[in-house]
Structures are given as C-alpha cells and as structure tokens.
Amino acid sequence: MVLLESQVKLKTGDTAPDFDLLGIDDKKHALGDYKDYKGYLVIFMCNHCPYVKAKVDALNELYEKCGSDVAMIAINSNDSTDYPEDSFDAMKETAKEKGFKFDYLVDETQEIAKKYGAMCTPDPYLFDGQKQLVFHGRIDNAMKPDDTATEKTMINNIDKLVTGQKIEKDFDPSIGCSIKWKEN
Structure with missing residues (x-):
C-alpha cells in the first residue's frame, strides 16, 4: 500500500472538469x-482502501447534512483488473452494504482522475455553484484509519x-492510499 497526500493540480477558482461516467x-x-445545487463535492474513492473504509460514517454524515445543498459525487478511478475489490459490481455491493445514498461513479479510463489531479483515496474537491474550486482536501482531521475526528x-x-462565508484555508491535504493506476 502506497500512502499519498493529495496534491494541488486544480487551483482555487479553477472550473471543475466535466465528466460523463457510469x-x-x-x-x-x-x-x-x-x-x-449550491455546490458540488467530488470525492475520488474506492472500496478496498482502509482510509476510505474508515470514512464510511463520515461520508454518510456528509451526505445527510449537506446532500440537499451540495451534490455529492464519488468517483472510483482504481484499476479493477489488479484490484478486483474495486470492480463495478463490487462498487454496487459496497454502496448497498454501507448505505451510500450519493452517486458512485466509475472512471474506467482514469481520465477524470487525471483531469482533477486526484492522487489518493479519499481525495475530495469542493466546488461552488459556478463549478469553481473553493476547497480541496480532507473530510475531517482523522488522518489515520484508527484516529477519531x-x-x-x-x-x-x-x-x-x-x-x-469565505473558506479561509482552500487546501488542506487528505491522506490515503494511492490511486491504482493502470499500466501504460
């Protein structure tokens, strides 16, 4: 398992890259x-990562508290050939098992993760109603799976x-497993 911290590719004010994903x-x-919606929360995540698994309750709480105001969209860009736990069918099972009510999409080509500059799972991006980036970073301050937020x-x-209100700190890195890129 390679641990990574999210990096800055999209900068504050940049427009959210569009997608058309299943x-x-x-x-x-x-x-x-x-x-x-008044905003968009795009979260790169997967099924198998212990950092994502530790955030299941936080993800569901985010949706419950914010889902009527902010569209919450999860995207799995992991290579499911080498990581079958992240397959499309496994995504369906995980969402059902964990009670996800937000949209969970597959980025089969990994092009969307590349456009956003996503590095790790989870890697969340918050955009305003004009699709401009206002915050990129952590869900909460529990940085290890065993930590309590x-x-x-x-x-x-x-x-x-x-x-x-103004979001003072526009980047606060998330930590998680690296996105599992396909071999070129």
Missing part, C-alpha cells in the same frame, strides 16, 4: 446533471459555502 445505478452521470473539516467548509 454510476452504480447503471445510468450515465455528467457534472451538468447537478446544476440545481475532532473537526469536521468538509462539513464546516460546506456550511461556509452555502451561507456565503
């Missing part, structure tokens, strides 16, 4: 499908976004 509901999803970083930033 979801676990067997429908295609594009960024434009979510235009009725004492600050809900993403929920606090989403609250600021929807109430029109």
Whole structure:
C-alpha cells in the first residue's frame, strides 16, 4: 500500500472538469446533471482502501447534512483488473452494504482522475455553484484509519459555502492510499 497526500493540480477558482461516467445505478452521470445545487463535492474513492473504509460514517454524515445543498459525487478511478475489490459490481455491493445514498461513479479510463489531479483515496474537491474550486482536501482531521475526528473539516467548509462565508484555508491535504493506476 502506497500512502499519498493529495496534491494541488486544480487551483482555487479553477472550473471543475466535466465528466460523463457510469454510476452504480447503471445510468450515465455528467457534472451538468447537478446544476440545481449550491455546490458540488467530488470525492475520488474506492472500496478496498482502509482510509476510505474508515470514512464510511463520515461520508454518510456528509451526505445527510449537506446532500440537499451540495451534490455529492464519488468517483472510483482504481484499476479493477489488479484490484478486483474495486470492480463495478463490487462498487454496487459496497454502496448497498454501507448505505451510500450519493452517486458512485466509475472512471474506467482514469481520465477524470487525471483531469482533477486526484492522487489518493479519499481525495475530495469542493466546488461552488459556478463549478469553481473553493476547497480541496480532507473530510475531517482523522488522518489515520484508527484516529477519531475532532473537526469536521468538509462539513464546516460546506456550511461556509452555502451561507456565503469565505473558506479561509482552500487546501488542506487528505491522506490515503494511492490511486491504482493502470499500466501504460
């Protein structure tokens, strides 16, 4: 397992790269499908990563607290050939088992992860209603799977976004497993 910290590719104010990806509901999803929200939270994640597994409750809490204001979209870009736990069928099983209500999409070509500059799982990006990046980074301050969060970083930033307050710190790196890239 390679541990990575998220890196900055998209900068604050950059526009969210569009996508057209298959979801676990067997429908295609594009960024434009979510235009009725005050913002967009795009999270690169997968099924097998212990850092993502440790965030299941936090992910569900994020959706419960923020899902009516901010579209929450999870994207799995991992190579499922070498990591069968991250296959499309396994994504469906994981979502059902963990009670995910947010959209969970597969980035089969890994092009979307590359466009966003995603490095690790989880790697969250928060955009405003104009699809401009306002925050890239951690869900909370529990940085290891066994840690307990004492600050809900993403929920606090989403609250600021929807109430029109400035997000002071626009990058606060997330830590997790590296995205499992396909061999070229």
